Amino acid sequence: MSPDHRPNGPRHRLLSVLVENKAGVLARVAGLFSRRGYNIYSLAVAPTDDERFSRISIVVDVESSPLEQVVAQLDKLINVVEIGELHPDEAREAELLLVSVSADAGQRSQVIQLVGVFGGRIVDVGHDAITVMVAGTPEAVDDFESLMRPYGIAGLQRTGRIALPKLDGGSSAAEVAVTATDIA
Amino acid sequence: MELTGAQALVKSLEMQEVEVVFGLPGGAILPVYDPIIDSPIRHILVRHEQGAGHMAEGYAQATGRPGVAMVTSGPGATNVVTPLANAYMDSTPFVCITGQVATSAIGTDAFQESDTTGITLGVTKHNWLVTDAADIPRIVREAFHVATTGRPGPVLIDFPKDVATDTMEWYWPDSVDLPGYHPPSHADPSAIQAAAALVLAAERPVIYAGGGILKSGASEALRELADLTGIPVVTTLMARGSFPDSHPLCLGMPGMHGNYTAVTAIQKADLLLALGSRFDDRVTGKVSAFAPKAKVVHVDIDKAEIGKVRRPEVGILADCRLAIEALVEVIRASGPVDHSRLAPWIATLHRWQAEYPCTYDRSEPGSAEVVTGGPGRRPTLKPQFVIETLRASTPPDTILVSGVGQHQMWASQYWSFEYPNTWINSGGLGTMGFAVPAAIGAKVGRPDRMVWAVDGDGCFQMTAQELATARAERVPVKIAILNNAYLGMVRQWQHMFYEERYSEVYLSPDLPDYVGWAEAMGCVGLRVESPEEVTPAIEKANDVDDRPVVIDFRTDSMEQVFPMVPAGASNDDIVVHPSQSAPVPGALQ
Ligand SMILES: Cc1ncc(C[n+]2csc(CCOP(=O)(O)OP(=O)(O)O)c2C)c(N)n1
Ligand SMILES: [Mg+2]
Numbered sequence: 001m002s003p004d005h006r007p008n009g010p011r012h013r014l015l016s017v018l019v020e021n022k023a024g025v026l027a028r029v030a031g032l033f034s035r036r037g038y039n040i041y042s043l044a045v046a047p048t049d050d051e052r053f054s055r056i057s058i059v060v061d062v063e064s065s066p067l068e069q070v071v072a073q074l075d076k077l078i079n080v081v082e083i084g085e086l087h088p089d090e091a092r093e094a095e096l097l098l099v100s101v102s103a104d105a106g107q108r109s110q111v112i113q114l115v116g117v118f119g120g121r122i123v124d125v126g127h128d129a130i131t132v133m134v135a136g137t138p139e140a141v142d143d144f145e146s147l148m149r150p151y152g153i154a155g156l157q158r159t160g161r162i163a164l165p166k167l168d169g170g171s172s173a174a175e176v177a178v179t180a181t182d183i184a
Numbered sequence: 185m186e187l188t189g190a191q192a193l194v195k196s197l198e199m200q201e202v203e204v205v206f207g208l209p210g211g212a213i214l215p216v217y218d219p220i221i222d223s224p225i226r227h228i229l230v231r232h233e234q235g236a237g238h239m240a241e242g243y244a245q246a247t248g249r250p251g252v253a254m255v256t257s258g259p260g261a262t263n264v265v266t267p268l269a270n271a272y273m274d275s276t277p278f279v280c281i282t283g284q285v286a287t288s289a290i291g292t293d294a295f296q297e298s299d300t301t302g303i304t305l306g307v308t309k310h311n312w313l314v315t316d317a318a319d320i321p322r323i324v325r326e327a328f329h330v331a332t333t334g335r336p337g338p339v340l341i342d343f344p345k346d347v348a349t350d351t352m353e354w355y356w357p358d359s360v361d362l363p364g365y366h367p368p369s370h371a372d373p374s375a376i377q378a379a380a381a382l383v384l385a386a387e388r389p390v391i392y393a394g395g396g397i398l399k400s401g402a403s404e405a406l407r408e409l410a411d412l413t414g415i416p417v418v419t420t421l422m423a424r425g426s427f428p429d430s431h432p433l434c435l436g437m438p439g440m441h442g443n444y445t446a447v448t449a450i451q452k453a454d455l456l457l458a459l460g461s462r463f464d465d466r467v468t469g470k471v472s473a474f475a476p477k478a479k480v481v482h483v484d485i486d487k488a489e490i491g492k493v494r495r496p497e498v499g500i501l502a503d504c505r506l507a508i509e510a511l512v513e514v515i516r517a518s519g520p521v522d523h524s525r526l527a528p529w530i531a532t533l534h535r536w537q538a539e540y541p542c543t544y545d546r547s548e549p550g551s552a553e554v555v556t557g558g559p560g561r562r563p564t565l566k567p568q569f570v571i572e573t574l575r576a577s578t579p580p581d582t583i584l585v586s587g588v589g590q591h592q593m594w595a596s597q598y599w600s601f602e603y604p605n606t607w608i609n610s611g612g613l614g615t616m617g618f619a620v621p622a623a624i625g626a627k628v629g630r631p632d633r634m635v636w637a638v639d640g641d642g643c644f645q646m647t648a649q650e651l652a653t654a655r656a657e658r659v660p661v662k663i664a665i666l667n668n669a670y671l672g673m674v675r676q677w678q679h680m681f682y683e684e685r686y687s688e689v690y691l692s693p694d695l696p697d698y699v700g701w702a703e704a705m706g707c708v709g710l711r712v713e714s715p716e717e718v719t720p721a722i723e724k725a726n727d728v729d730d731r732p733v734v735i736d737f738r739t740d741s742m743e744q745v746f747p748m749v750p751a752g753a754s755n756d757d758i759v760v761h762p763s764q765s766a767p768v769p770g771a772l773q
Contacts, residue, residue, distance in 0.1 A: 020364060023313070028305060035306045072488035078310040078330060081364040 011063040012041055014091065014163055017056040017074060018082040021047055025079045029056060036073060039064045042160035053081060057162045086163045093163040095138045097145060098123070100131040102152035111151060118144045129154055189317035190215040190348040193281070194223050196324035199356055202252050204228060204243065204628055206236040210256025211296060213283030215348035228628065228657050233260050235621040235650040237267020241276045242625030245608045246583055246633075248401070250277035250331050251625060257283040258296030261342075262303065266615060269307040271338035273612025274422060275399055277331040278338040280308075286346040287315055300342045309337035314344065317352035322360075329360045334367030335486040336399055368485055371502035371510050378498045379457070379481045380514040384521070386455035386479075388529045389415045392438070392467075395422030395611070396460015396484060402505035403427065403604040406459065408512050414523035416533060418446040420461055422611045425601035435533065436542075439467040440749050441593040444540035444767070445533055447747070447755050450475050452532075458482040460504040463493035464612070473754035483507045542597045543761050544568045544743070547715060563715055564740040567591060567666045570718055571598040571638060574664060577722045581606060582634045583626050587619035587643030589673040591666040593745045595638040617646030623661040624654045634662070634726070641667040641691055641698075648701065654732045655706035662725050663734045668741045669693040676744050693738055702734035711736045 019025045026045055033040050039061035047054050060070055071083050086093075103111045111130065115122060120134035134144045138161045145156070187195065193216055197205070204226040209217040220227050230236040233255045240251025255264055261282040271278040285294040301311045310330050312323045323341060331339045383389065397406055403426050410417050410433045417427045418438040427434050438446040450456065456478040461467070468474040471493060482489075482496035483504055490499040500507050515521060547563040571594055584599055585608040586592040592609055601607055608626055610618040623637035644665050654661055671689040678686050702709030708728050712721045712735055725733040746761040760766065 024301065027302065031305045069488060069492060072490075072492075076309075076486070076488060078362060078365050 011061055013060050013062050013067050014086045014088070014093070014161065015056075015058045015060055015071065015074070016084045016086050016163060017058060017080060018048070019054050019056055019077075020079040020081060021052055021054045022079055025054070026056070028077050028079060029058075029074070032073060032077060036070075037064060038070050042158075044160035044162045046162075055162075057160065059161060084165070086165060090166050091163040092166055093138055093161050094135060095141045095161045096133065096135045096159040097141045098131065098133050098155075098157045099145065099148055099153055100124075100129050100155040101148050102129050102154055104128045107151055111148070114144070114147055120144070131155075185354040186351050187354045188215070188219075188348065189314075189320055189343075189350050189352060191219045192317060192320040192352055192354060193324065193343065193348070194219040194225070195354065196321045196356075197225060197252065198223060199321070200250075200324065200328045202250075205252045205254050206230055206239040206243075206625065207254035207281075208233055208236060208256070208260065210258075210260050210283060212257035212285055212345045213254060213260070213281075213343070213348075214256075215345060216254065216281075216283070216343070228624075228653065230621070230653050231649040232647065233263035234266055234617065235624075235647055235653065237264040237278070237280065238270070238615075238618050238621035238647065239625030239628070239650070240278050240280070241267060241271050241274075241618075242585060242608055242622030243629040244271075244276050244278055244625075245622070246605055246626035246635075247629040248605065249629070250279050250328060250336075252279045252281070254281040255283070256296065257285055257300065258298045260296075261298055261300040265303060265307060266613075268304055268338045268340065270610055270613040270615045270618065272307045272309070274610065275336050275395060276338065277336040279327055279331050280338060280340045282340060282342050283348075284313070284342045284344040287344045288346065290344065300340065304340050307338070308340050309335075311340040311342065313342045314347050317347050317350040320347075320352065321355055322357050325357050326360050326362060330362070330365065334365075335396075335484075368487075368501045369503050369506060371483070371500045371507040373510070375498055375500045376507065376510045376514050379500060379511055380518065382455055382479055382481060382498065383413055383415070383457065383511070383515060384518065386415075387525060388449075388453050388477075389413075389455040389457065389526070390435075390449050390453040390478075391415050391417040392420070392450065392456050392458045392461050393417055393423045393426055394420045394459065394461025396504040397423050397426040398460075398604050400460065400485070400504040400506075401604075402460070402508050405505050405508040405512065407431070409508050409515075412512055412515060413521055414526050414530070415457065416449060416530065418442070418450065419601075420464070420467055420611075421596055421609065423461070424596055424599075424607040425604050428602045429600040430602060435537075437596050439464075440469070440751070441597065441745050441747065442467075442749075443542050443597065444747055444758060444760055445536040447749065447758050448536060448767075449533055450478070451755050453478040456480045458484075458496070459508060460484060462489045468493065469749045469753055469755040473756060540747075540760055540764055540767065542746075543763060544746075545763070547740075565713065565715055565718070565738055567668065567737070567739040567743055568594050568598050569715060570664065570666060570712075570737050570739065571595055573718045574636060574638070574722055575599050577719060577726065578636060579634055582636055583608065583623075583630060585609065585619050585623040585626060585635065585637040587637075587639040588614045588616045589640040589643060589671070590668070590676060590743070590745050591638050591640045591643075591672070593673075594666070597745075616640070616643040619643055620647050620661075620663060621650045621653075623663065624650055624657075624659050627654075627659045627661045628657075637661060637663045639663055639665050640672065641665055641669065641693075642671045644698070645691075645696070648705075651702065651705040651707050651732055651734070658730065659732070660729050661732050662728075663732065664722075665698055665734065665736050666739045667693055667698065667736050668739045668743065670741055672741075672743075673745070679744065680748075680750070698734060698736035702732075705732075707732040707734055709734050709736070711738070713738045
């Protein structure tokens with residue numbers, strides 16, 4: 001992943017979109033992006049605590065079109081109830097990663113150690129590979145992914161980022177991003 | 185009261201005060217066609233579903249009320265996609281009901297199944313798939329609400345057959361509950377104040393009036409604003425008639441085929457009051473060179489239009505009529521408006537109007553420079569002359585409908601519009617075949633008005649089967665075909681930009697025989713080949729009131745639309761009629 005393709009770079013912005021929980025809503029949102037030529041970097045959707053609504057977290061590539069126009073067009077969808085732009089500085093963002101890493105007996109302990117540093121969990125163990133799960137800030141997940149690459153990745157799935165606004169004045173342990181230099 | 189879904193649908197349409205439905209039945213929508221028999225709603229049986237859609241659009245544009253079309257699933261639904269897309273581009277309130285296979289069969293590639301809500305997602309303001317008969321009144325109410333409020337547009341209700349035969353307990357919702365839909369209405373007073381300050385300071389202001397004037401019923405308010413401030417008005421292709429052409433401040437149509445004064449006024453303006461217009465590429469030409477000196481006030485009911493193409497100094501998110509009324513009030517309250525400040529500007533505009541009117545090589549009887557079709561031939565019939573004569577021979581409130589092409593541009597340029605909602609055309613999508621069915625829909629909605637369509641020979645052939653509908657339903661529309669034997673607008677581009685290499689644009693003046701076509705459809709058919717026959721033929725057509733009339737005007741194939749701003753060029757590079765000396769680029773005085 002080249003640096004300017006990383007989320008949080010100037011070309012990516014995060015929208016938190018509250019939609020009515022109705023059939024076809026995701027198709028309406030995705031269809032809008034494709035027919036107006038907007039690029040989605042990642043998208044995650046799930047029901048909220050109020051079952052009438054779902055929340056879609058979309059990372060938008062604003063190089064292709066101004067965010068203001070994307071928001072105004074999204075807002076015209078009848079099922080879209082509310083749109084918030086979450087600035088990375090004012091949001092708690094998280095992402096989940098599942099990755100199967102080739103790790104023979106010799107390398108396994110290194111991998112397991114890194115999983116521990118990132119607060120991850122081993123969810124499956126095979127003869128020469130293990131599958132691990134890491135949740136954290138998208139940056140931390142990026143870092144973990146790049147640390148796993150040299151071992152050989154057999155399968156990988158990320159959820160896309162989800163986010164909520166920061167509570168006023170709050171700071172939490174999750175905010176402490178773990179970077180490659182921290183561990184080296 | 186227990187009703188079937190089909191009965192509930194028809195009753196819901198009655199509750200919405202629908203007076204006419206344009207449609208054609210088929211398997212999936214069959215249950216709904218039974219209660220239609222007993223309903224006071226008039227049903228007009230079309231010959232092709234595209235006709236039903238355009239009729240609904242013509243009806244809506246002529247009356248301001250939503251048009252309704254009803255068709256079956258699969259091919260019936262796909263045949264209305266073009267009218268939906270057309271209505272979406274031109275913001276026309278249009279409610280389309282499509283039959284659908286039974287809910288249990290959806291997704292199985294059943295006979296005449298199509299993913300109608302999926303297909304029409306991008307060409308409707310919203311659409312609904314009904315899955316429970318109990319939802320019908322709520323969805324119909326929501327559909328009409330969405331179609332007619334905010335920026336109007338088409339909506340679609342996809343209606344599975346089992347939902348139609350199922351039963352429900354009748355109710356009528358007394359409100360709509362759409363948590364994500366809040367159309368704007370009143371303008372922010374501080375934005376109005378800011379706009380008023382710009383208006384009162386401007387020296388070369390222009391009102392750029394768009395289709396939103398008509399949608400919001402703002403013609404009166406616009407007139408008041410123009411009279412109060414003395415600001416001249418250009419009316420876009422979608423706004424012709426929203427401000428009377430006879431008004432001294434009316435400059436007519438801007439854009440690619442707009443007149444010199446309207447185009448150039450915008451280019452030289454220091455303030456552009458964009459009212460319900462959307463900076464369409466056919467108006468702006470090259471955006472970076474559009475109205476380069478102007479500050480912009482942009483009033484629109486659609487937030488996404490404000491700043492989409494041109495960032496305004498003042499953006500006003502509001503209903504156009506309410507915003508204009510508020511602006512008038514604020515300006516009026518500020519004291520008497522000094523019109524003398526604008527005198528030099530108005531004088532400049534008058535000079536341009538005198539120097540560069542829309543013009544053509546005249547060939548009508550008595551004209552000084554008669555253009556003949558060759559030695560010993562009759563004078564050629566100029567399409568512009570046909571339109572001018574038609575205007576002179578019809579009542580001022582005649583509704584004029586057009587197709588898409590050269591004839592459309594001449595109709596807009598040479599017709600003089602005096603009243604709102606008297607001009608119906610396909611602006612945004614540019615749909616050939618729009619005119620005949622749209623004229624029928626307009627006449628159904630306004631039987632008291634004379635309705636003429638000016639159509640191209642190419643366009644006419646796309647939907648002229650609906651003349652059979654018009655005859656059967658006794659809808660006496662009048663169609664003037666400007667038969668130039670070509671896909672004329674495409675020919676013009678090949679003439680100008682492809683070294684006159686004409687590729688697939690010749691149609692023949694005689695194939696089909698348009699008079700024979702008209703007669704085969706039970707209409708009166710007339711043919712006009714020379715200028716002196718024009719008036720008598722129109723008068724004859726005006727006298728027919730029990731069936732449609734088609735006049736085959738054999739017009740000059742070589743005629744071109746002027747002025748023209750070549751696609752992608754700056755509006756400063758406007759090409760005027762060859763008989764006029766080319767304007768000096770950049771000259772203001
Ligand atoms: C459905 C559709 N197909 C193609 C076009 C492209 N097109 C624009 S104008 C035009 C020619 C129209 O010919 P005609 O109806 O004879 O009108 P004229 O320009 O000759 O007045 C064509 C083919 C279109 N606008 N719509
Ligand atoms: Mg033609």
